[in-house]
Amino acid sequence: MLMSGMYPWQNGVVNNCHETRQDSLRHDIQCFTDVLCSAGYETAYVGKTHWERNDALFDINENYVGSTSAPGGNRFNPYDTYIPPGRGRHGNDYWFTCVKDVHKDPRVYSNDPLRIDGKKDGEQHRPKIYSPLLEADVLIDYLKNTKGKRDTSKPFCAIWAPNPPHSPYGSEKDCDEMAYREHYKDNSSDELLNRPNIAESDAENLARAKKSMPFYLANVTGVDKQFGRVLQALEASGEADNTIVVFTADHGEMMGSHNKFGKLVIYEESFCVPFMIKYPGLTKHRLEDLMLGPVDIMPTMLGMMGLKSRIPETVEGKNYSHEIITGVWSTQPKPKSALFLGYNNKFKGVRTDRYTFQIDDAGEQLLFDNEKDPYQMNSLAVADIPQADADFILGELGRWLKESNDPWYRERMFEDRINYG
Incomplete structure (x- = not known):
């Protein structure tokens, strides 16, 4: 929905792109980064994708071969997959993706050989590094442009989709261990699990929540630290005052509340996510009660970037850019x-x-x-x-x-x- 501005029944992804399903983001639609690419932007995607159908197109070494026939016919992950060059990348020129929910052993595929030990696009690289740290390094390098990855005469858009704080979060090997040791290791579970609805959990789930919460929060802090590094690099590049920065998430985490873990439920802990915009010179700090939906993100951001005329007719969300910038809602009311x-x-x-x-x-x-x-x-x-x-x-x-x-x-x-x- 974020990429396409369309609801699932129209964009092709009505469920997770799992090996047992045929779901895949349609290749024939113009997504957010397709529009930016056609408008002359340098485009980069770093992190998790999770929008392509997961076919058995890999060899036994987890390298992409593009065929289900030998040496293909293998998968290495039930959920996410590598996306080869072409329409599936939706206009993203620079490509650095980390696949699989293993935070310190991500499976990396990239079209930047300098970042993957000289390997080709589609050959797997396993750097054994905490993925937010690795991805932040990639983004910082992209902003500095020391290796000429982008044309600095053009505007750019970089999307970063880190996997953490997604599960797993069972031990130090799943998180930023320094954040864990500094901030959460010695905190009592009662201090961290302070929502009264956690009391509804049975003994087994409560014990799981007490064990998991410090590592989950260490992942939140770990992502926050790396996001801060990227913002500092943006400042150092001289482009901070000319760049829109957006921070959001796709879902929350129940962490034992109502005896549940993960997402997929309507409770506040899972359903409500942050959406923060920094637009120097045009927006001032305020809290806004706009109930923005995922389909609204693409048209709103294109509107804020001055590309309203390029919003595809297929987009089903609304463009709230004028209202967000001005704070005036007289011409377009907020959704109720x-x-x-x-x-x-x-x-x-x-x-x-x-x-x-x-x-x-x-x-x-x-x-x-x-x-x-x-x-x-x-x-x-x-x-x-x-x-x-x-x-x-x-x-x-x-x-x-x-x-x-x-x-x-x-x-x-x-x-x-x-x-x-």
Whole structure:
């Protein structure tokens, strides 16, 4: 959604790009970096991709051969994969990707032979380095341009997608060990696990959360440290005042809250993520209550970059650049809710300024009043809230499902409850 500005049912990725699925970001659409490349930008992608279909196109040494026939026919990872040059890279000229959820042993593929011991694009490199540190070094080198990786007469866009703080986080080998030792090793688990909804965890999950939390936070700090290094390099390059910087994430981490780990649920810990923009000279510090969706990121950023006229017609999100820059919302109102799409098309929901609502494919519902119950510990029935609020929530869910061309809308799932309009 971030890359395409389109909902899953249109962009081709309705689930994780797993070896058992056919999901793949469509090659025939213009994504964010396609637009920038055609507009004359130097483009770079560093880190995790996770948008290409995972076919068995590798040899036994995990090098890409592009065929399922011998010596191909192998995979090295069930989820992410290497993307060869061509449309699958969506206009990204400089390519440095780290594959697999092993933070200190990433499988690296790049078109920069100087960074992978002279290997070719598609040959695997295993530097055995904490991946955020490695990727930050790559980005700093790209900004300094000491090896002429980009044309400095052109504007540039660099996207960095670090794997951490994604799992695993079970020991020092999974994180920035210095951050762990300095900040978290001697902290009590009660101090780190301070959300009251963690008390709902059973003994086994609570023990897992107590063990995992210090290493998870060390990964958060590790990424933060490396992001700071990249920002310092941007300052040193002289381009900081002429560069938009965006910081966001794709999901949160439950870490034992509500007896759950990971993502894929509508609870605040998983669903709500940061979105921070630094645009020197045009934006001032403020907190904004805009419920920005992933499909809105591409058109909004193109608008902020002065490329509004290049937003593809396929984009389904909204361009909020004018409103974010000016702070004036008189011509385009803020959305009144945000859409939640749960795992494997089984859950749908909305988050409003006050309520969180979810319904699953069996008709079971969750409803939380986040003003009165910020840790979402007491699920309500729809009949428990004012009728006007209930009508609004069910109407917003129906509107989003219709707008996104969701299968539930096409099949009119639960139309006795969801108001599709």
